[in-house]
Amino acid sequence: NAGVTQTPKFQVLKTGQSMTLQCAQDMNHNSMYWYRQDPGMGLRLIYYSASEGTTDKGEVPNGYNVSRLNKREFSLRLESAAPSQTSVYFCASRVSDMNTYGYTFGSGTRLTVV
């Protein structure tokens, strides 16, 4: 099925470990986004990529890096995980088109840092 695929679905890390969250979309969307969801905080934008080859910081970028590998893939890296990064991470994409306004979301990665 077409959509946004995130891997892994669950991950437990020790403090200081690194990992990369993967995201791929097969809808030929230009823009891709990484959000984190925390209780009582809603969704907060970490990084986004308006097009292949570009990335920009969102509201909470500290402690993260991203790579827009190609049009399909947008990865999020935690270089040295901290307990404060325990969260559910969502990737999303959309067409950069004035007639298309919504995002398509992946099903999320639940990350626990101990």
Next chain:
Amino acid sequence: GNSVTQMEGPVTLSEEAFLTINCTYTATGYPSLFWYVQYPGEGLQLLLKATKADDKGSNKGFEATYRKETTSFHLEKGSVQVSDSAVYFCALRGGRDDKIIFGKGTRLHILP
């Protein structure tokens, strides 16, 4: 900057009750407004949208009207079902900014 404020939950209703979830926004210009729904264990799905003042978005029995004079986009449904239990997010996309700003979400519980 742009922001969205929605009523805090959880909201608990009996099946067939009338639902209102309040949402107000702050934005420059003429933002597009959205409601997203998140079912347990899933990502967010677009429920409905409105792109200009007085537009009414509707889907699955839910409705919301873009009120520029009160900067509001309240979600309503006339008769809720147990299957409507989920978290609902109000959101906006403003001006040239490509990003969507989300409210904190409202958890809805529907009792049979």
